[in-house]
Each structure stands twice: as C-alpha cells, then as structure tokens.
Amino acid sequence: MSKDIVIPGYLLGEDINGGDGTFKEGNRVYSAVYGIAKRVNNKIEVISLKGKYNPKKGDLLIGIVTDITFSMWILDINSPYYGFLHLSDYTKKIEKEDMSKEIGIGETVIAKVKEIEMPIRINLTMNDNRCKIIRTGVVIDVSYAKIPDIIGKGGSTINLIKKKTNCDIYVAQNGRVWINGSDEMIKLAINIIKMVEKDGCFDNISEKITREIDKDGDR
Amino acid sequence: MEIDEKPERFIVDGLRLDGRKKDEIRPIKMEAGVMNRADGSCYIEWGNNKIIAAVYGPREVHPRHLQETYRAILRYRYNMASFAVDERRRPGPDRRSIEISKVSREAIEPVLMLEQYPRSSIDVFVEVLQADAGTRAAGITAASVALADAGIPMRNLVSAISVGKVDGEVVLDLNKIEDNFGDADMPVAMIVESGEVTLLQMDGIFTKNEFIEAMELAKRGCSQIYDIQRDCLISKYKKLDSD
Known part of the structure; x- marks a missing residue:
C-alpha cells in the first residue's frame, strides 16, 4: 500500500478500479479531490484531507437541535444537509406538545441515520x-476525514486515549467527538485528539500520544 | 511605480516597464488554508495584486427557492475593497463586479462535480485587497485552489491569466500601466491538461494572427500558473508533515 498526495485531475492510473474520491474517463482513473491516494491491490481511492461529511445509512451521528417543527426535530449534523428526527423515531412515545421538553433547541443527541x-x-x-441525549461532557468538532485516524486500527488509538485519560469518548461518523470525564482530563483528551487530527495520517502516532500524556502527567 | 500618464514606450530593449520579458509572468505567492472559519481558502499575491478566496460548503441553500433538485448551485462573489485601488472605490457590488462574478462562476463551474451534492450550495468569496490588473484571473486561480482545499470534488484545477497588446506586441500578464494604456487586454481561463477554455474575454483589438499568438501565450502562461497551484497545494501537506 502506497500513500501519495494528489490534487484534483491527477492521473492515478489506467485499467484499475477507482474507489471513493476518484473519477473515470475512458479507462483512465483520475483523482477528484485533494487528498491522499491509497492503493490496495487493484483498487485506488483518494481520501480527502478536508471536506464535509456525507451521510450513510446506519451511521451514528452527533447532532445539535437547531429547530423544532410540529412533529420533527431539525438537527445540524455537520453535513451539507440537515437531519430530520421525527417524533415517531424518538426513544419513547411522547406528545407533540412535549417535544421541546424532551430535547430543546441547542441540545445535543446521538442519533442514527435511518434512511x-x-x-x-x-x-x-x-x-x-x-442513541441518547448528551447532557454532560464536551462535544468538539474534528475534520471528518480524520475520523479513521482518531479511531485507529481496530479502535487502538481511541482506546489508548480513553485508557490514559480515563474519559468516556465517543467518536461519531460526522466529525464530532463527545468526551466525558473530569475537567482536567477532558482538556487533556481534547489536546490529544487535536494532535491526532493534525498529523494523524502519519506513523508512530501511538508512541506520540503516550509521550504527550506522560509529559502532561509530569507537569 | 506611480505613472498616471501613458508612457511613450512600453517595451524598451525587449524589456517591459517592470523589467519583465514579453512572455514572463509576475512573481506569484500562493498559500492555501489561510482561514480557519472557511471550509477552504487561498491567499494569492500576484505581482501587486493581493487577493483572498474563501469557500464555504457544500451547505444548505438560503434562500430556499434557489436550490436545484439534482445538483448543487455555485455562487461566486467577486468583490473589490474600497481601498484596493488608487482612488477610493465606492464599496459594494457594481456593474463591473457583478459581471466578473458571473463570468468567473462560469469559468469554475465546468470542473466541479456539482451533481454529487443535490440541493446544496457552494459559495465562493473572492475579496480583492489590492488591485493591479488581472484581478479576475488571479481570483479564478485562487478560487480553484480554495475549492480543492475545501475538499470539493472537481475534475481538474482551473488556471487563468491575462494577455494583452502594448506597442503592437503581444505580451503576457499585463500590469496596471499596460492594462490602463495598452491596446488590448484578454483574460483567459483554462483547464491546462485538456486545453479547454472556460473564460475568454477581450477588451481592445487583436488581429487574427495576434489573437492566435495571444492564445498560444496564454496557454503557456496558464501551464506555469497550474504548476504554482499544484505546488501550493502539495506544499501545504508537506508543511503539515514537518510540524
């Protein structure tokens, strides 16, 4: 597997399968976004360095309620579009009048993409x-393209951060991270996540995290 | 260099007033990702031009009735600061900037894969902080880097440059004096790899042969601009790497 930085319109190869972030013209495959090209066997895909989250069915997201209509909550889900949560898709059966008592404007929830x-x-x-309503902890925004880096292989990076900081951390697919724990530890966890976000696509990240945490522990 | 009158000659001993050759572009400095709030951004210094381009989106369209069901809409705003030119310019959109916004939008639109984001909008803001001829070309160049920086899917980058005529000779990348007192000015935007021209305007008069020569020159200029755009994007990543 090779990693390469590419820009839109870069010729990735001929007669290969193009994955995400690529487009085809004849038998040639070009990059469609500015990002890192990853080649696995006969397939090539480009992972964008920035960009907006594109919702997929079944993803768990952290959304912020921006508006309530007569039967729906409208959520900002950090994507080009709003998310709609209907009254009937809420965890329990409630009356329309009680909607704002259950989840008010500005509150944060973990919800799943139904369709x-x-x-x-x-x-x-x-x-x-x-899925639940978040009432404690901190929600931070990270670049959604860096989510795989923050989670790490099989959850290794995030588990390391969780263990070291003693925080409850939830990484949602739409580029929002919920951190719950003591104030001190939340601060540390945010710093580490920001660090991983900044240079996560490079190697030896777990060593770096351990070093960072130990350094902070000394202080 | 402050010259308010037409100079006697624009080209002396094969060199132009600012010391460039006929087919030489002004020095360009470009940096991507300069603004935190925007999804993508680019700052360009092209000779004495100083321009910031910012991209927001794809995002929900407001007002709602502008949205298109099966594709994203592209909105492009070219704006010149009141202090960008010698004499204070009245702030706000005018006939000229509305026209430039339109043609620049149409120059960028062909490379964007707008069909991937139905019912959304992509907003490009180009702010000219200091103007010195060729701002629409510099704006398009910066906007296409900012769009790439925002992670928006596109088929290629768009590069733009202006060509013109002074002293009866075709020259590349006019500066302010050449633009104000020259015989012709022609901004060109193109997709360098395929040679597709996405913007072509002309002010002044070219003969047929001069036009062909000018297009050839513009093509060479654009490919130089493209290299700078590419290096700008790639070096941004390298900088991340070394931090």
Whole structure:
C-alpha cells in the first residue's frame, strides 16, 4: 500500500478500479479531490484531507437541535444537509406538545441515520440502544476525514486515549467527538485528539500520544 | 511605480516597464488554508495584486427557492475593497463586479462535480485587497485552489491569466500601466491538461494572427500558473508533515 498526495485531475492510473474520491474517463482513473491516494491491490481511492461529511445509512451521528417543527426535530449534523428526527423515531412515545421538553433547541443527541431519501433528505432515528441525549461532557468538532485516524486500527488509538485519560469518548461518523470525564482530563483528551487530527495520517502516532500524556502527567 | 500618464514606450530593449520579458509572468505567492472559519481558502499575491478566496460548503441553500433538485448551485462573489485601488472605490457590488462574478462562476463551474451534492450550495468569496490588473484571473486561480482545499470534488484545477497588446506586441500578464494604456487586454481561463477554455474575454483589438499568438501565450502562461497551484497545494501537506 502506497500513500501519495494528489490534487484534483491527477492521473492515478489506467485499467484499475477507482474507489471513493476518484473519477473515470475512458479507462483512465483520475483523482477528484485533494487528498491522499491509497492503493490496495487493484483498487485506488483518494481520501480527502478536508471536506464535509456525507451521510450513510446506519451511521451514528452527533447532532445539535437547531429547530423544532410540529412533529420533527431539525438537527445540524455537520453535513451539507440537515437531519430530520421525527417524533415517531424518538426513544419513547411522547406528545407533540412535549417535544421541546424532551430535547430543546441547542441540545445535543446521538442519533442514527435511518434512511436517505433521494434527492437528499436525511431521516434520523433514536431507536437504537447507542442513541441518547448528551447532557454532560464536551462535544468538539474534528475534520471528518480524520475520523479513521482518531479511531485507529481496530479502535487502538481511541482506546489508548480513553485508557490514559480515563474519559468516556465517543467518536461519531460526522466529525464530532463527545468526551466525558473530569475537567482536567477532558482538556487533556481534547489536546490529544487535536494532535491526532493534525498529523494523524502519519506513523508512530501511538508512541506520540503516550509521550504527550506522560509529559502532561509530569507537569 | 506611480505613472498616471501613458508612457511613450512600453517595451524598451525587449524589456517591459517592470523589467519583465514579453512572455514572463509576475512573481506569484500562493498559500492555501489561510482561514480557519472557511471550509477552504487561498491567499494569492500576484505581482501587486493581493487577493483572498474563501469557500464555504457544500451547505444548505438560503434562500430556499434557489436550490436545484439534482445538483448543487455555485455562487461566486467577486468583490473589490474600497481601498484596493488608487482612488477610493465606492464599496459594494457594481456593474463591473457583478459581471466578473458571473463570468468567473462560469469559468469554475465546468470542473466541479456539482451533481454529487443535490440541493446544496457552494459559495465562493473572492475579496480583492489590492488591485493591479488581472484581478479576475488571479481570483479564478485562487478560487480553484480554495475549492480543492475545501475538499470539493472537481475534475481538474482551473488556471487563468491575462494577455494583452502594448506597442503592437503581444505580451503576457499585463500590469496596471499596460492594462490602463495598452491596446488590448484578454483574460483567459483554462483547464491546462485538456486545453479547454472556460473564460475568454477581450477588451481592445487583436488581429487574427495576434489573437492566435495571444492564445498560444496564454496557454503557456496558464501551464506555469497550474504548476504554482499544484505546488501550493502539495506544499501545504508537506508543511503539515514537518510540524
């Protein structure tokens, strides 16, 4: 597997399969975004360095309620589109009048993408035991392109941070991270996540984290 | 260099007033990702031009009725600061900047994969802080780097440059004096790799042969601009790497 920085319109190769972030013209595959090209066997894909989250069915997201209509919560889900959470997709049965008492404007929830209607309307659900309303801790924004780096291989990076900082951390697919713990530790966890976000696509990240935490512990 | 009158000659001993050759571009400095709030941004210093381009989006369209069901809309705003020129310019959009916004949008649009983001909008803001001829070309150049920086899918970068005529000779990348007192000015935007021209305007008069020569020169200029754009994007990543 090779890593290369590419810009839009860069010729990645001929007669190969193009994955995400590529486009085809004849038998030639070009990069469509500015990012890192990853080649695995006969497939090439480009992972964008920046960019907006594109919702997929089944993803768990952290959303912030921006508006309440007569039967729906409208959530900012850090993507080009709003997410719609219908009354019937809430964890329990409530009356329309009580909606703002359950989740008010400005509150944060973990919700799941139920379905995506084309052309584009994102319906969310909270009928999943991982979904909940967040009332403690801190939610930070990270670049959604760096989510895989923050999670690490099989969750290794995030588990390391969790263990070292003693925080409850939830990384949502849409580039938001929820951290819960003591104030001191939340600060440390944010610093580490920001560091991973900044240079996560490079190697020996776990050593760096350990060093950073130990350094902070000494202080 | 302050010259308010037409100089007697623009080209002396094969060199132009600012010491460049006929096919030489002004020095360009470009940096991507200069603004934190924007999704993508680019700052360009092209000779004495100083321009910032910022990209927001894809995001929800406001006002709602502008949205298109099966594609994103592109909005491009070219604006010149009141202090960008010698005499204070009245702030706000005028006939000229509205026209430039339109043609620049159409110059950028062909490379964007707008169909990937239905019902959304991509907003480009180009602010000219200091103007010295060729701002629309510099704006397009910066905007396309800012779009790439924002992670928006596109088929290629757009590069732009102006060509013109002074003293009856075709020259590349006019500066302010050449633009104000020259015989012709022609901004060109193109996709260098395929040679597709996305913007072509002309002010003044070229003969047919001069036009062909000017296009050839513009093509060479654009490919130099493209190299700078590419290096700018790649060096941004390298800088991340070394931190």
